Amino acid sequence: MDRAILTSGLTKRYGHRTAVDRLSLQVRKGEIYGFLGLNGAGKTTTIRLLLGMIRPSEGSAWVFGVRVYPGALELWSRVGYLVETPGAYPELTVRENLEVFRRLRRVADPKAVERAIERLGLGPYADRRAVTLSLGNRQRLGLAKALLHDPDLLILDEPMNGLDPAGIVEIRALLQELVHQRGVTVFMSSHLLGEVARIATRIGVMHEGRLIQELGTEELVRRCRRWLVVDARDRRAARAILEAAGFSVDSGENGELVVTGDHAIACPDDVARLLLERNMCLTRLSVEQEDLESYFLRLIGVAPGGER
Amino acid sequence: MTGFTAAMWAEVLKTVRSKVPWLAALGISLAPLMGGVFMLILKDPAWARRFGLVSAKAQISAGAADWPTYFSLLAQAVAVGGLIVFALIAVWVFGREYTDRTVADLLALPTSRVVIVIAKFVVVTTLSTMLAALVYALGLVTGGVVGLPGWSLWLAACAAGRLMATAGLTVVLITPFAWAASAGRGYLPPVGAVFLVLFLSQVIAALGWGAYFPWSVPALYSGVAGSELQELSLGSCLLVMLTGVLGVAGTLTWWWLADQP
Numbered sequence: 237m238d239r240a241i242l243t244s245g246l247t248k249r250y251g252h253r254t255a256v257d258r259l260s261l262q263v264r265k266g267e268i269y270g271f272l273g274l275n276g277a278g279k280t281t282t283i284r285l286l287l288g289m290i291r292p293s294e295g296s297a298w299v300f301g302v303r304v305y306p307g308a309l310e311l312w313s314r315v316g317y318l319v320e321t322p323g324a325y326p327e328l329t330v331r332e333n334l335e336v337f338r339r340l341r342r343v344a345d346p347k348a349v350e351r352a353i354e355r356l357g358l359g360p361y362a363d364r365r366a367v368t369l370s371l372g373n374r375q376r377l378g379l380a381k382a383l384l385h386d387p388d389l390l391i392l393d394e395p396m397n398g399l400d401p402a403g404i405v406e407i408r409a410l411l412q413e414l415v416h417q418r419g420v421t422v423f424m425s426s427h428l429l430g431e432v433a434r435i436a437t438r439i440g441v442m443h444e445g446r447l448i449q450e451l452g453t454e455e456l457v458r459r460c461r462r463w464l465v466v467d468a469r470d471r472r473a474a475r476a477i478l479e480a481a482g483f484s485v486d487s488g489e490n491g492e493l494v495v496t497g498d499h500a501i502a503c504p505d506d507v508a509r510l511l512l513e514r515n516m517c518l519t520r521l522s523v524e525q526e527d528l529e530s531y532f533l534r535l536i537g538v539a540p541g542g543e544r
Numbered sequence: 545m546t547g548f549t550a551a552m553w554a555e556v557l558k559t560v561r562s563k564v565p566w567l568a569a570l571g572i573s574l575a576p577l578m579g580g581v582f583m584l585i586l587k588d589p590a591w592a593r594r595f596g597l598v599s600a601k602a603q604i605s606a607g608a609a610d611w612p613t614y615f616s617l618l619a620q621a622v623a624v625g626g627l628i629v630f631a632l633i634a635v636w637v638f639g640r641e642y643t644d645r646t647v648a649d650l651l652a653l654p655t656s657r658v659v660i661v662i663a664k665f666v667v668v669t670t671l672s673t674m675l676a677a678l679v680y681a682l683g684l685v686t687g688g689v690v691g692l693p694g695w696s697l698w699l700a701a702c703a704a705g706r707l708m709a710t711a712g713l714t715v716v717l718i719t720p721f722a723w724a725a726s727a728g729r730g731y732l733p734p735v736g737a738v739f740l741v742l743f744l745s746q747v748i749a750a751l752g753w754g755a756y757f758p759w760s761v762p763a764l765y766s767g768v769a770g771s772e773l774q775e776l777s778l779g780s781c782l783l784v785m786l787t788g789v790l791g792v793a794g795t796l797t798w799w800w801l802a803d804q805p
Contacts, residue, residue, distance in 0.1 A: 284803075284804075287651065287652040288651070288652055289648065289651050289652065289803070289804045289805075290803040290804065291801070291803060306651070306652075306657060306800055306801075307656065309653075309654045309655070309656060310654070312652045312653050312654050313654040315652060317652060319648045320645075320648070321645065322645070322649075323644050323645030323646040323647075323648065323649065324644070324646065325558055325561075325644060325646060326644060327558075327561040327562050327563075328557065328558065328561055332557065332561070335557075336553075336554040336557065336558075337649065337653075339550035339553055339554060340547075340550050340551065340554060340650070340653050340654075340655045340660075341653060341654055341655075342547070342550065342654045342655065381649060
């Protein structure tokens with residue numbers, strides 16, 4: 237059994253609204269699975285279903301081959317999680333908050349708390365009451381709770397929320413280290429496609445409760461559209477030359493020429509040579525790629541401006 | 545360390561670190577102190593006349609200035625004031641997990657949700673019992689300072705029994721507020737429920753149906769309806785127990801089965 241997570245027809249309805257619609261996905265052990273979607277796409281509901289916090293209307297979920305239900309105590313000792321904005325007991329210090337969960341998680345080693353504090357860079361705040369923590373440090377405390385018991389599976393809902401750029405890099409490195417050195421499986425949701433693409437090995441895209449695409453990160457990058465941008469002193473003449481040579485040419489936002497087609501993208505030097513042979517003065521020649529956000533919005537049928 | 549020990553350790557730490565138990569102790573301490581002031585006024589009417597209406601009101605509600613009356617006042621304070629203070633403690637212990645957004649952290653642990661809920665009830669019961677004991681202890685000191693007549697060791701022991709039994713009945717009756725705090729996901733809905741129930745218990749008791757409304761029973765038992773203390777009928781006792789059992793079962797079921805935030 238190499239699957240850490242398996243769901244089959246997992247559905248959650250609230251009255252007439254379907255939050256998660258017949259979700260069937262598999263996450264292999266040792267994988268970082270990025271779970272993408274807009275706000276309200278059903279990511280957090282899926283995570284709650286995976287953790288037994290809510291009951292499915294239909295279908296079921298298995299984690300490490302165990303069917304998810306609230307009483308799966310053995311299973312929960314192998315899972316660390318962070319759901320939405322992490323909470324903390326405000327009157328307890330960071331260390332005490334972690335100590336509470338060390339005991340509730342039945343971790344015998346008292347040093348686990350210190351290790352978690354060190355791992356998440358919470359040392360300077362260890363004896364501060366949680367109520368005084370910044371949003372970023374609260375997020376770190378939430379992650380420390382998730383990692384306290386060295387879990388085999390991390391289920392993280394928007395783990396980068398509230399972190400500053402240095403914190404994001406640090407947590408990304410930490411997750412990669414856990415996956416590569418300890419074989420931990422990470423299932424993380426996010427609405428930040430660029431962030432997920434940097435770390436995930438596979439990506440699932442949720443939209444309106446449904447998994448509309450699942451692909452490897454390399455495949456995702458490959459599927460993003462590419463084009464060649466050409467600009468010349470005499471744009472009209474350059475366009476005529478390219479079209480006469482069989483290239484497909486459009487105009488860009490600022491009047492530059494946008495050349496599409498595999499040959500133009502693979503061999504921009506051919507395009508350059510063609511134009512130079514006709515005495516065109518080139519001012520720009522570059523292969524550009526659709527950014528991941530644009531691809532994501534195109535995939536779910538939303539225009540960059542927000543229109544469908 | 546077993547799951548229950550761990551859950552108890554966590555609940556005790558949260559309680560000790562919070563201001564809520566201290567505020568509750570301060571609030572419920574007003575009962576014996578105010579009772580002592582009434583006794584003082586009743587004991588010395590000439591001095592009390594200088595207090596005008598307060599003196600007249602004390603005459604109406606308290607009767608004589610002696611230990612039996614004072615002990616009865618304390619039991620009534622635990623029945624009525626305890627319903628508010630103990631219920632608010634239950635609301636805090638359960639509702640805080642939703643308000644502090646820590647409930648999600650308690651739902652997928654190797655320690656069962658049932659064990660966590662039971663530990664919370666143990667803390668609520670223990671804290672409420674300690675507060676009732678505090679009322680009694682402060683009452684002894686206050687009554688002694690005022691110099692009330694009619695003291696006997698037997699009376700003090702009987703009064704302790706009556707007061708603690710009243711507190712016990714009240715504690716049993718606050719369990720539905722733990723469910724209300726869980727289902728209401730915070731403080732406001734259960735606090736509203738506490739005051740609604742308190743209002744109803746007074747009205748229903750005044751109409752003479754108090755023996756059939758569980759939250760009126762502790763006050764009736766404490767003697768709030770008259771100078772003579774009432775014995776608990778089996779029906780009333782069963783009604784209180786049934787309410788308590790339903791409160792615990794409802795809270796456990798909610799934590800185990802209901803969709804959580």
